[in-house]
Amino acid sequence: MKKILIIGATSAIAQEVAKIYAQKKHELILWGRNAEMLNIISQDLKVRGSSALTIINHDLNDLTAHASKVDEIWSTHSKIDIVLLAHGVLGDPRKAEVNQQEMLHLLNSNFISHASLLTFISQKMVKQGYGTIAVISSVAGDRGKQSNYVYGSAKAGMTTFTDGLRNRLFSTGVHVVNLKLGPVDTPMTKDHKKTPLFGKAPSVGRGIVNAIEARKNTVYLPFFWRFIMMIIKSIPESIFKRLRL
Amino acid sequence: MNEFPSWGLYPKAQEQVFKNISSRFSKLPTSGLACLPRGLGRSYGDSCLNDHGLLIGTSYLNHFIDFDQNTGKIICESGVSFDEILKVVLPTGWFLPVTPGTKYVTVGGAIANDVHGKNHHRAGNFGHHVLKFELLKSSGERLICSRESNSDLFFATIGGLGLTGFITWAEFKLTKIQSSWIHQQQIQFNSLADFFSLSQESERDFEFTVSWVDCVNSKDIRGIFIRGNFGEIEKDRYRLHKEPGMKRVPFFLPKITLNSLSVRAFNELYYRKNLSSNKKNSIHYDPFFYPLDSIHHWNKIYGRRGFLQYQFVIPYKDDQGAALYEIFDILKKSQMGSFLAVLKTFGSIPSEGMLSFPKEGVTLALDFPNHGEKLLKVLSKCDEIVKSVQGAVYPAKDARMSKESFAAFYPRLSEFEKHIDPKFSSSFWRRVR
Numbered sequence: 001m002k003k004i005l006i007i008g009a010t011s012a013i014a015q016e017v018a019k020i021y022a023q024k025k026h027e028l029i030l031w032g033r034n035a036e037m038l039n040i041i042s043q044d045l046k047v048r049g050s051s052a053l054t055i056i057n058h059d060l061n062d063l064t065a066h067a068s069k070v071d072e073i074w075s076t077h078s079k080i081d082i083v084l085l086a087h088g089v090l091g092d093p094r095k096a097e098v099n100q101q102e103m104l105h106l107l108n109s110n111f112i113s114h115a116s117l118l119t120f121i122s123q124k125m126v127k128q129g130y131g132t133i134a135v136i137s138s139v140a141g142d143r144g145k146q147s148n149y150v151y152g153s154a155k156a157g158m159t160t161f162t163d164g165l166r167n168r169l170f171s172t173g174v175h176v177v178n179l180k181l182g183p184v185d186t187p188m189t190k191d192h193k194k195t196p197l198f199g200k201a202p203s204v205g206r207g208i209v210n211a212i213e214a215r216k217n218t219v220y221l222p223f224f225w226r227f228i229m230m231i232i233k234s235i236p237e238s239i240f241k242r243l244r245l
Numbered sequence: 246m247n248e249f250p251s252w253g254l255y256p257k258a259q260e261q262v263f264k265n266i267s268s269r270f271s272k273l274p275t276s277g278l279a280c281l282p283r284g285l286g287r288s289y290g291d292s293c294l295n296d297h298g299l300l301i302g303t304s305y306l307n308h309f310i311d312f313d314q315n316t317g318k319i320i321c322e323s324g325v326s327f328d329e330i331l332k333v334v335l336p337t338g339w340f341l342p343v344t345p346g347t348k349y350v351t352v353g354g355a356i357a358n359d360v361h362g363k364n365h366h367r368a369g370n371f372g373h374h375v376l377k378f379e380l381l382k383s384s385g386e387r388l389i390c391s392r393e394s395n396s397d398l399f400f401a402t403i404g405g406l407g408l409t410g411f412i413t414w415a416e417f418k419l420t421k422i423q424s425s426w427i428h429q430q431q432i433q434f435n436s437l438a439d440f441f442s443l444s445q446e447s448e449r450d451f452e453f454t455v456s457w458v459d460c461v462n463s464k465d466i467r468g469i470f471i472r473g474n475f476g477e478i479e480k481d482r483y484r485l486h487k488e489p490g491m492k493r494v495p496f497f498l499p500k501i502t503l504n505s506l507s508v509r510a511f512n513e514l515y516y517r518k519n520l521s522s523n524k525k526n527s528i529h530y531d532p533f534f535y536p537l538d539s540i541h542h543w544n545k546i547y548g549r550r551g552f553l554q555y556q557f558v559i560p561y562k563d564d565q566g567a568a569l570y571e572i573f574d575i576l577k578k579s580q581m582g583s584f585l586a587v588l589k590t591f592g593s594i595p596s597e598g599m600l601s602f603p604k605e606g607v608t609l610a611l612d613f614p615n616h617g618e619k620l621l622k623v624l625s626k627c628d629e630i631v632k633s634v635q636g637a638v639y640p641a642k643d644a645r646m647s648k649e650s651f652a653a654f655y656p657r658l659s660e661f662e663k664h665i666d667p668k669f670s671s672s673f674w675r676r677v678r
Contacts, residue, residue, distance in 0.1 A: 012305075023332075036270055040308050047309035047321075048333055187267065187305065194248075 001051055003080050005029045005073060007117065008060065008087025010037040012186035013136065015044075016205025017084060022050035029073060029080070031056040032087070060087050061108055063116045070120040079128050082212060083121055085114050085135045090188055096150040103150050110154035115161050122165060125174040133169075134177040134212050135162045139220065142180070142229045145245040166217060177211055178218040182225040197228075249300055252544050253289035254551030255615050255644055258672065261295055265302035269322050269413040273383060274301060279670035280383065282407040284351030285326060288358065289554040290644030292406050292673035301411060303353055309333060310414060317419035318376070323353030323412040328486075336483050339419040340475070340530070342374035346587075348486070348535050353412045358641040359404035359601040363453035363534070366592030368420070370603055372403035373594065378415035383668035387413075401664035404598025406640055408674060410666045422475045425484045427453070427533045429473035431524045436465040437566045441607075444590040447472040453533075456588040460573050460611070462513055468588065476527060486531035489541055547614045553644050555624055556610035558591060558603060559636030568634045569607060572627050576611070579623040583611040599661040602639045610642070621645050640673060651677040 004021050006014050009030035018028055022045040030045075032038050035057045042053045056073070058065055074080065089109045095102040114135065125131045140148055141155030159178055166176035183189055184199040199222045211219040220226040235243070249261055263283070264274035273280065276299045283300040286293050303324030310320040314337045321330065327341055328348040334340070345360040354360075359372040368374070377391035380402060388410075390399035402409045434440050440456060447454045451472040458468035537543050544552070559568050576583070587610040591603045613620055628650045631638060637654035638646050652658055 037268060040268060040270075043310050044308035047312045047319075187265070190265065 002026045002082060003029065003077050004082045004084070005031065005080050006084045006086060007031045008085065008136075009041060010034050011086045011088075011188070012201045013181070013184060013204055013208070014084065014086035015041055016201045017086070017208050018045055018050075019048055020205060020209045022046075022048040025049050025051045027052040027077075029054045029056065029077065031058065031060070031069070033057070033059045060113050060117070063113060066113075066116050067120050070117070070124060074124045079131075080124070081131055083125070083131070083133045084208070084212075085117065085133075087113070088136065088138075088188075090148075090151060093148040093151060106150045107154050107157075110151060111157040111161075114158055118161065118165060122169060122174070126169065126172045130173045132175045132177060132212050132215070133165070134179060134208065136179045136181060136208075137162065139180050139182050139225045139229050143233055143240075145240075145243075147245060163218075175215050177216055179208055179211060180218060180220045180225065180229075182220070182222060182228075197224075249283065249286060249294075251290055251293050251644075252287050253553055253642075253644060254544060254547070254549070255553060256291055256294070256672070257551075258291075258294040259296040261298060261300050263300045263302055265305050266411070267305055269306055269308075269379075272385060273381060273411055274299070280411075280666075280668055281671045282323075282353055282357070282411050284324060284354035285349050287347055287350050287354065289642040290640075290673065291676060292358075292640050292643070292671055293354075294672040295670065296672045296675075298670060298672075303351055306353075306413065314339070317421060318416060319419055320414060320416040321352060322414050323356075323378075324351050326351050327355070332485060334419055335425065335485055338422060338483060340422045342418055342420045343368050343371040344534055346535065347538055349538065352415050352417075353407075356403055356412060356415060357405060357407040359596065359598045359603070360641075361591070361603045363455045363589065365594070365603055366448045366454065366590065367452055369592075369594035370404075370596055370598070370601060371417075372596070372598050372601065374418045375403065376416045376418065378402070379413045380410040381413050382410045383666050398664055400597055401599050401661050404596065404601035405661065405664070406600065406671065406673065408665045408669045408671065410669065423477040424475065424479075424482045425530050426476050426478040426481075426527045427473040427530060428476040429471060429526055429528045429533065432470045432472075433467075434470055435463075435467045437569060440466065440468070440470065440588065441561065441566065441590075443470045444607075448590070448592065450474075454589060458586045458588045458609075459513075460576055460586045461582050466569075466573060466588075468586075473528070473533065475530075478527060484529065486529070486535075489539060547612075550615040550617075552615055553613050553620065553624070554610060554642035555613065555627065556602075556608060556639040556642045557627070557631045557636055558606045558608040558639075559631055559634050560604075560606040561590075562606075564634065566607065568630050568636075569609070571630050572609070575623060575626050575630075579619075581613050581616060581620055581623055583613055585612045586610070599657040599664075600640070600655050602637055602641070604637065606636065610639075625650075640677075643673070646677065648677050 004026055006018055008014055009032040028045055028050050030038055038055045038057055042055055091106045096106050137158045138155040140152035141159045144152055162176055162178040182199055184201055184204050185194055186201050204221050207221040249263055262276055279298040280301055281295040284303050306322035306324035308322045312319045317339050327344055327350055343362045345362055355371045356375060359370045361370045377389055380388045380390050388395050434443055452474045454472045456468045456470045458466055590607050591605055593605045596603050632653045
């Protein structure tokens with residue numbers, strides 16, 4: 001039986017991951033902001049087989065609470081096998097181009113809070129000497145483009161932070177997985193027109209569990225985004241800047 | 246292409262707005278348009294369509310609330326599918342009390358259509374196993390409905406086609422099984438009389454009965470009678486169904502694929518393949534109950550024009566199936582052909598829902614490529630026969646019955662109408678009222 005901490009537990013993708021672990025009878029610690037949804041989800045995971053459930057109901061953007069919350073988790077549970085960081089917001093990309101508050105909100109919710117949490121979590125993981133940290137990043141971080149470069153740059157920061165952390169923690173036995181997701185059909189993208197490129201939450205959830213199990217370094221989900229981003233990254237900037245992506 | 250078609254892809258819906266409800270505690274999304282709950286869209290005709298209206302999606306209502314492994318009572322949100330329920334309950338030795346021919350239906354949809362299965366003669370409809378549910382009205386009121394409280398609304402909502410309000414969660418009873426495996430027998434029959442005597446004999450000893458019939462080639466009605474019971478098998482005792490693989494119909498097949506010749510050939514082949522029958526074997530529940538689920542979007546084989554299902558029930562004990570012969574005769578003469586004709590007897594357990602479809606008698610379900618006007622005429626003729634013997638046509642599969650026929654098929658209609666939510670409607674409802 002494993003202990004799994006899921007941060008941003010109410011996200012549709014996090015729920016799919018949690019369902020798989022619940023079915024395997026693992027213990028789950030769910031951290032999120034929406035108390036009502038956390039209750040709905042924890043009832044669901046109990047029915048699906050989770051052996052034990054803890055809810056931590058606190059806003060993840062409250063950086064001042066990170067140290068004490070992480071302390072609390074490790075003092076209650078002593079060891080955590082897997083940590084998944086799944087929170088984030090898409091925000092309003094147009095507004096973020098001109099409005100400082102929206103821009104900072106996107107950076108905070110998609111990078112700063114993750115970097116802050118990872119600072120504390122990595123210390124606990126190093127101390128226990130094993131475990132996996134999985135971070136949900138985005139293909140949007142692979143190259144800046146006009147449609148959502150604020151969100152994208154936060155995710156690029158996440159990707160670099162995650163890669164660096166993996167490098168630093170390698171010798172300690174702690175593994176770090178970077179999950180680069182393409183757009184997925186979830187409440188987060190409810191206002192977006194769905195194309196065939198949209199992933200489905202259940203299969204992306206399975207992909208995440210597989211990537212964690214196989215101790216992958218970086219995984220694109222759905223897989224074809226690796227090839228799409230390979231092409232997008234290879235377009236020379238002199239041409240790219242003229243495109244409307 | 247409409248994003249929210251019905252399973253038969255006919256009729257085509259016009260300007261539907263779609264909004265998901267975000268949790269079972271949320272208010273209904275508002276838009277000023279007439280609302281209709283929408284699950285997995287497995288209804289064939291227009292009972293899951295809402296032209297110029299609002300579809301309220303249930304995909305986020307996919308959570309379980311409670312499951313008692315000792316009693317088999319389960320509570321879940323209305324958007325949970327039968328597929329998901331099986332994944333959770335089967336490993337503990339429980340199964341759905343009643344299931345239709347696909348597991349991709351939601352609990353809400355199963356209640357709204359009061360679905361039936363191969364065990365109707367033993368278990369009745371899905372609604373018989375529902376203990377209670379919460380109904381969210383457009384006024385914002387939330388009512389717990391059961392046989393004891395708000396019972397009128399309970400019986401209006403079971404089989405109520407999603408018109409009485411929005412079901413947020415439901416509690417129902419599961420059934421205990423010995424294993425995932427069904428001991429099945431296939432027996433060939435060559436006349437309707439044989440079918441009836443096989444049915445009668447089988448209903449005593451078998452939980453599940455169903456028949457595939459050839460209504461194209463033969464002089465009388467011939468087919469394969471299938472009956473079975475969950476058995477006790479130690480190996481892989483509670484093996485779950487697999488996730489669907491890559492088998493799918495990726496695009497609409499051209500019109501030429503299905504014509505009366507190919508249907509005839511298919512029926513002949515299928516019949517011959519099973520001729521050597523009187524087979525006995527053990528079969529996993531997945532192919533037994535859900536033979537078509539392994540092929541994604543099989544509905545596309547009929548092409549863009551879509552297809553129509555026609556399912557009716559008629560009493561047969563007084564006339565020895567004379568009305569059924571008449572209908573077969575019309576179909577044979579029309580040369581419309583049907584790929585899949587499924588015949589089954591319904592037992593004497595009375596339906597509880599005011600608009601529930603099943604009643605004691607024999608039911609036949611047929612698939613037709615959309616031949617247009619010609620087909621509509623033939624089916625109207627069949628309606629008349631069904632009407633003349635106090636039968637009924639199944640709204641979940643209908644795309645064309647007339648107002649008059651609907652009223653004749655469902656005598657409790659005016660009683661039902663009192664319970665419709667004033668802000669709810671559907672394309673089907675506007676068509677038949």
